[in-house]
Amino acid sequence: MTGEKQQDVRRRAGWLPDDQGQLEAWLHGHRERAGSRDPDRPLRPSVAAFRDLIESDPLLRMQANQMVEQVPANREYSDRHVESLDELILLVDEVIRTAPEYSDEQMVMTPLDGVLDWTKATPAGFAFYRDPRVNEALRGILDEWCEYLSSPASLDVLNDSPSGWMSESAQQKVGMERFEHDPDAEHWGFRSWNDFFTRRLREGARPVADPDDDAVIVSPIEATPYRIASRVQRRDEFWAKAEPYSIDELLAGDPSVDAFVDGTVFQAFLSAIEYHRWHSPVGGRIVRAWRQPGTYYAEADAQGAAAAQPTLSQGYMAHVATRVIILIEADDPAIGLVAVVFIGMSEVSSCVIGDGIEPGVHVAKGDDLGYFQFGGSTCCVLFGPGVVESFALKALPQAADEEPSLIHVRSHLATAHRGTSAG
Numbered sequence: 001m002t003g004e005k006q007q008d009v010r011r012r013a014g015w016l017p018d019d020q021g022q023l024e025a026w027l028h029g030h031r032e033r034a035g036s037r038d039p040d041r042p043l044r045p046s047v048a049a050f051r052d053l054i055e056s057d058p059l060l061r062m063q064a065n066q067m068v069e070q071v072p073a074n075r076e077y078s079d080r081h082v083e084s085l086d087e088l089i090l091l092v093d094e095v096i097r098t099a100p101e102y103s104d105e106q107m108v109m110t111p112l113d114g115v116l117d118w119t120k121a122t123p124a125g126f127a128f129y130r131d132p133r134v135n136e137a138l139r140g141i142l143d144e145w146c147e148y149l150s151s152p153a154s155l156d157v158l159n160d161s162p163s164g165w166m167s168e169s170a171q172q173k174v175g176m177e178r179f180e181h182d183p184d185a186e187h188w189g190f191r192s193w194n195d196f197f198t199r200r201l202r203e204g205a206r207p208v209a210d211p212d213d214d215a216v217i218v219s220p221i222e223a224t225p226y227r228i229a230s231r232v233q234r235r236d237e238f239w240a241k242a243e244p245y246s247i248d249e250l251l252a253g254d255p256s257v258d259a260f261v262d263g264t265v266f267q268a269f270l271s272a273i274e275y276h277r278w279h280s281p282v283g284g285r286i287v288r289a290w291r292q293p294g295t296y297y298a299e300a301d302a303q304g305a306a307a308a309q310p311t312l313s314q315g316y317m318a319h320v321a322t323r324v325i326i327l328i329e330a331d332d333p334a335i336g337l338v339a340v341v342f343i344g345m346s347e348v349s350s351c352v353i354g355d356g357i358e359p360g361v362h363v364a365k366g367d368d369l370g371y372f373q374f375g376g377s378t379c380c381v382l383f384g385p386g387v388v389e390s391f392a393l394k395a396l397p398q399a400a401d402e403e404p405s406l407i408h409v410r411s412h413l414a415t416a417h418r419g420t421s422a423g
Contacts (some may be wrong), residue, residue, distance in 0.1 A: 004014050022105060023114055027081055030115070034094040046140040053137050054085070060131065066124035072119075091115045096145035099154040099193040101163040102170040109272030113297070120297055129297045138296045146194070146350050149374055154193035165196065174273050178205040198276055198371045198392040208366035210414040212213055214332035217282055217416060218365055220340050220378045222275040222409040223268035225393055227315065234261045243315035247282065248405055250319050250380065251339060252292045256327055259337045262385040266414070268407065269378040278369040280328060281409055282335055286326040286361045289353050294322040318380050324351040326369055335416045339382040344372060366410045370416035381413070389417045
């Protein structure tokens, strides 16, 4: 597929290596490590349950074996990533015993995504990863992995070796000077990998744009703009190649849907090593906040069974992936109701609503709303019709030859029309 380097959002966001050969080199090493393990070592309970689910159902067993045997039509591979279903299970089990290591050349920030990459983009894989039973089993795997990543055992990767996150190169890449940490403490004072991943910004590192001007809307995340869509519809074919937003599915059928029909959706994706906490785009009152279960590794076969475009899956996942939805009634009546949808993708099994974010609570513009624990992720902000006067963006990186540019959290995202009620 021509231009994949630019088009694959996962690579642009640093979730997988920029070059396909780097991913395959990492996979080769991972297969060698998995192949040399003690054959008597049992699988993790969640992985064993995943294997047993597949073996217990003839349709799932067929799909699982076929997605290993089939060859993805849309990505170029020099080697087959996995030889058998048994090997795939073993590779998954090995991944969830580790935390991601740093690398200047072949960093794989979402290693389970890297292992499943081949199978996800096959005709059988499209069906397999949409099955509710499969997603329930994957949730168990991700939850068990998250438990490990929230334990002190996961701190092994916080060291100053070339593959450690305390190395000089990693510090520069992450921009650690912007974040709270103790440079003299062991592991910088972090209690686990997830504690490091959800690190907090230093005071003043990302100031709130125009804090006293309610018409100025700020970015809820540190991310790369992906798309702005206007006159969005209640229901549309979100799985189609053109990626229309379908508000009813995006908001999981919430009663607020009517407020956003014919309105605007802004979407952006987060880099794997950037800041993963969420902030309120406006000052206002929390109306509702909830976690909506969904898929974890499903991709959009937007051109039929012959192709799966990762860049198209960005909008698709907003409708089907596990996500947190927060509704805020803005202080500015010209803005009205705002919906912020924080979408977990790939390894992100935990979309965590912040303490105290519940109905009736008032938040100031830029206040903390919650965070993602580990992995790749994306976010949508929904406005009603006639709310947004302009967006403070120079360009959107939708063309294959455009370089993405980061928008800072709590920086100026958009300006609302002043002096009139929304709608």
